[in-house]
Amino acid sequence: MAHAQRRESASPARRRAERLEARVTTEQKALIERAAALEGRSITDFVLTSVQDAAKRAIAEHEVIQLSVRDSQAFVDALLxxxxxxxxxxxxVAAYTARVGDQ
Structure with missing residues (x-):
C-alpha cells in the first residue's frame, strides 16, 4: 500500500512517461543483469542510471574546454x-562600424 501511495504522490517531473527501447545481444543482457544484481538494483534502474551518467559526461566533454598547462598559460598571457x-x-573594425554604426 505504501508503494501505491508513493507512486500516486510522485511529482509529474518524476513520472516516467517516455519509453526507450534497445535491442541487445544475449551476452550484453547477461552482463547488464549481472552488474545490476551485484549492485542490488533493477535492470531498469541500472540501465537508466548508467545511460544518464554517460549522457552527462558526453555533454560535459563537449561543453567544457580543457587546456593543457602550456595552453592555459598562453591563454592567460594573451589576455594580460x-x-x-x-x-x-x-x-x-572601421568598415563594420561604418556599416552598423557605433552602438
Whole structure:
C-alpha cells in the first residue's frame, strides 16, 4: 500500500512517461543483469542510471574546454598582454562600424 501511495504522490517531473527501447545481444543482457544484481538494483534502474551518467559526461566533454598547462598559460598571457591590432583588423573594425554604426 505504501508503494501505491508513493507512486500516486510522485511529482509529474518524476513520472516516467517516455519509453526507450534497445535491442541487445544475449551476452550484453547477461552482463547488464549481472552488474545490476551485484549492485542490488533493477535492470531498469541500472540501465537508466548508467545511460544518464554517460549522457552527462558526453555533454560535459563537449561543453567544457580543457587546456593543457602550456595552453592555459598562453591563454592567460594573451589576455594580460594583448597584441596591438593589425592594420587589417583596424580596417575591418572601421568598415563594420561604418556599416552598423557605433552602438
Amino acid at each position: 598582454n594583448p597584441r596591438e591590432p593589425s592594420k587589417r583588423m583596424r580596417e575591418r
